[in-house]
Amino acid sequence: MTSGVVVRPVTAEDEKFLWAMLFEAAHAGEQGMVSPDELKGVPELACYVEGWGRAGDFGVVGGRDGELEGAAWVRWFTHDKPAYGYVDDETPELAIGVAPGLRGVGVGTALLDEVVKEARLHCPGVSLSVRLSNPALRLYRRAGFVEVPGTEMIDRSGGSSITMVLRFS
Numbered sequence: 001m002t003s004g005v006v007v008r009p010v011t012a013e014d015e016k017f018l019w020a021m022l023f024e025a026a027h028a029g030e031q032g033m034v035s036p037d038e039l040k041g042v043p044e045l046a047c048y049v050e051g052w053g054r055a056g057d058f059g060v061v062g063g064r065d066g067e068l069e070g071a072a073w074v075r076w077f078t079h080d081k082p083a084y085g086y087v088d089d090e091t092p093e094l095a096i097g098v099a100p101g102l103r104g105v106g107v108g109t110a111l112l113d114e115v116v117k118e119a120r121l122h123c124p125g126v127s128l129s130v131r132l133s134n135p136a137l138r139l140y141r142r143a144g145f146v147e148v149p150g151t152e153m154i155d156r157s158g159g160s161s162i163t164m165v166l167r168f169s
């Protein structure tokens, strides 16, 4: 774990915070949204958090000095109801966000390390969807994620996104 960052498992009480972090992860502000509540009306984004606490859901929240500064969590999706970074029914999809103004100091790395450690116990890999222009690509590559060929797509913002996957074997 990165020094000074303390993380713990997500609980049902953290759902509101997950919506706030999904707002960041989805760059919802850039799409004109002003509140995480607006995500609830966008099914393709709401699916990452809605009804948190389903079988298989897991994740971590944490930050420095006892604050909740970010979250990283995974959810399983299915072939008939995929999310943006879907690869197969056995591979859950990761979402991650750190509050604005608190980025670039190691919180995201600590959250990612911990959620990946947990994922190793439950599944053969983890996938995600990321904009090609997002500096987070470097974070994911450092953690071992690789691009899934042929997955480049135009995302909600009109930019290009790709799917990445981290396989554990």
Ligand SMILES: CC(C)(COP(=O)(O)OP(=O)(O)OC[C@H]1O[C@@H](n2cnc3c(N)ncnc32)[C@H](O)[C@@H]1OP(=O)(O)O)[C@@H](O)C(=O)NCCC(=O)NCCS
Residues within 6 Å of the ligand: 024, 025, 026, 027, 096, 097, 098, 099, 102, 103, 104, 105, 106, 107, 108, 109, 110, 128, 129, 130, 131, 134, 135, 136, 137, 138, 139, 140
């Ligand atoms: C991506 C994110 C979770 C990383 O958390 P963090 O605490 O900033 O990350 P760390 O400080 O541990 O690691 C630094 C790495 O994070 C990424 N990063 C740093 N600032 C970032 C920012 N403002 N936006 C996106 N990624 C950023 C870079 O890959 C950076 O690596 P680098 O130093 O080689 O450039 C966080 O920056 C964030 O919430 N960004 C906006 C939402 C987002 O893009 N989520 C991912 C969607 S796929």
